[in-house]
Amino acid sequence: MQASKLKKQVALIDKSPHLGGASLHTGTIPSKSLRETVMHLALLRQQTHGIDIRFKENLTTLELMYRKEIVIQDQENSLRRNFEKNQITVIEGIPRSVCNHAGNHSCRQQRKI
Ligand SMILES: Cc1cc2nc3c(=O)[nH]c(=O)nc-3n(C[C@H](O)[C@H](O)[C@H](O)COP(=O)(O)OP(=O)(O)OC[C@H]3O[C@@H](n4cnc5c(N)ncnc54)[C@H](O)[C@@H]3O)c2cc1C
Numbered sequence: 001m002q003a004s005k006l007k008k009q010v011a012l013i014d015k016s017p018h019l020g021g022a023s024l025h026t027g028t029i030p031s032k033s034l035r036e037t038v039m040h041l042a043l044l045r046q047q048t049h050g051i052d053i054r055f056k057e058n059l060t061t062l063e064l065m066y067r068k069e070i071v072i073q074d075q076e077n078s079l080r081r082n083f084e085k086n087q088i089t090v091i092e093g094i095p096r097s098v099c100n101h102a103g104n105h106s107c108r109q110q111r112k113i
Contacts, residue, residue: 004086011089019079019090024072033071034064 004010018025038059045055083090 001082001086001088004088010086011091012083013091013093013095015092015094017092018076019083020072020076024075024079029072029075030068033068037064037067 001010012019014021016025020029023029041055041059044053080090
């Protein structure tokens with residue numbers, strides 16, 4: 001992102017069709033989103049201060065997972081919008097470097113990066 005703001009040409013290559021890596025899809029965001037939902041509901045249940053707000057008795061795992069997916073999707077869309085705004089090309093795939101300098105020892109092989 002910083003490079004693109006410095007007017008460099010930038011491409012992001014990811015083998016996954018979903019941007020955001022572990023942080024967005026399996027780690028930080030999913031775990032925090034699930035925790036936040038449960039904490040908000042628990043607080044609301046405790047702190048209605050005499051106002052009768054009725055909730056479903058039991059929240060299902062399916063409902064929790066549904067909200068988690070919405071949070072992830074929102075974040076991924078926001079990432080894509082930011083890349084687009086900064087003219088960063090997103091490519092799905094596995095990159096490798098290719099060199100045509102046959103005589104150069106360090107370039108003899110096509111190296112996966
Ligand atoms: C349950 C859980 C909770 C976590 N909670 C926190 C937290 O609260 N705070 C925190 O700071 N960290 C947390 N983490 C750790 C955090 O998710 C990772 O440290 C972070 O995601 C690492 O980022 P990364 O970009 O190095 O790698 P990744 O997030 O793994 O991203 C790597 C990306 O590269 C792509 N890729 C890999 N190989 C290739 C290839 N050969 N070609 C093309 N693309 C490729 C992958 O598809 C992926 O999109 C948590 C992790 C887990 C599992």
